[in-house]
Amino acid sequence: MLFLLISAMPKIIRIRFYEELNDFLPSKKRKVLFDSFFRGNPTIKDIVESMGVPHTEIDLILINGESVSFDHHPANGDIVSVYPVYESFNISPIIRLRTKPLRISRFITDAHLGKLARILRMLGFDTIYNNELDDHQIIVIAEKEKRIVLSRDIGLLKNGNLSRGYWLRSQDPREQIIEVIQRLDLREQILPFHRCMECNGEIDRVKKESVIDLLESMTREHFDDFYQCRGCKKIYWQGSHYEKMLEMIIRLKG
Numbered sequence: 001m002l003f004l005l006i007s008a009m010p011k012i013i014r015i016r017f018y019e020e021l022n023d024f025l026p027s028k029k030r031k032v033l034f035d036s037f038f039r040g041n042p043t044i045k046d047i048v049e050s051m052g053v054p055h056t057e058i059d060l061i062l063i064n065g066e067s068v069s070f071d072h073h074p075a076n077g078d079i080v081s082v083y084p085v086y087e088s089f090n091i092s093p094i095i096r097l098r099t100k101p102l103r104i105s106r107f108i109t110d111a112h113l114g115k116l117a118r119i120l121r122m123l124g125f126d127t128i129y130n131n132e133l134d135d136h137q138i139i140v141i142a143e144k145e146k147r148i149v150l151s152r153d154i155g156l157l158k159n160g161n162l163s164r165g166y167w168l169r170s171q172d173p174r175e176q177i178i179e180v181i182q183r184l185d186l187r188e189q190i191l192p193f194h195r196c197m198e199c200n201g202e203i204d205r206v207k208k209e210s211v212i213d214l215l216e217s218m219t220r221e222h223f224d225d226f227y228q229c230r231g232c233k234k235i236y237w238q239g240s241h242y243e244k245m246l247e248m249i250i251r252l253k254g
């Protein structure tokens with residue numbers, strides 16, 4: 001009887017979230033150690049997600065100074081520190097919860113991020129976007145092809161079958177691209193004009209003669225260097241959007 005009474009009592013942990021994980025918390029819980037109560041025997045993943053932080057954002061959890069896995073069950077009185085995925089300070093002696101982000105970063109965006117997907121492709125990043133994919137299909141593709149899911153839907157990122165994801169803080173595609181490049185440390189991987197903005201196919205330089213019949217007369221007259229998508233066959237040249245694209249790339253790389 002006494003045992004039953006004790007097991008039904010709430011347990012308490014003291015927990016602190018670091019860096020951008022605080023974006024998910026109410027202001028009074030940001031960057032401070034706070035008390036959290038729970039009943040039963042939940043995993044640490046369940047506890048942090050109940051506070052609004054998707055597990056895909058988390059790289060390291062320390063309990064009383066020791067790294068633990070997501071399925072660890074915290075005990076009464078534990079001190080918990082939770083660190084984000086792309087934090088750059090050195091924690092190499094400690095086992096991370098996942099392998100480091102893939103050296104070649106590949107993405108899949110949710111159905112609302114078509115503009116961001118186009119910019120990522122323009123910068124050379126392999127990015128799947130299809131507004132007919134539902135959440136389940138997005139997760140299946142992401143896991144099979146080791147892609148990072150980009151989304152503003154926290155619910156999607158909390159899905160237990162998903163291992164890589166990033167929650168976009170901004171709603172503006174131009175700010176989103178800066179976020180992705182900075183938070184995931186992708187500046188060195190930018191490879192512009194290698195991927196088709198329309199279909200994500202790779203583009204190759206082609207001879208003018210091979211596409212000349214497909215060009216408008218003004219384009220034919222003023223440009224000599226052409227690129228073509230292997231997938232949808234769209235033709236690219238350094239036309240009016242080119243300067244604006246270059247400006248954006250220089251800003252992101254700088």
Ligand SMILES: [Zn+2]
Nearest residue numbers: 196199229232
């Ligand atoms: Zn294409």
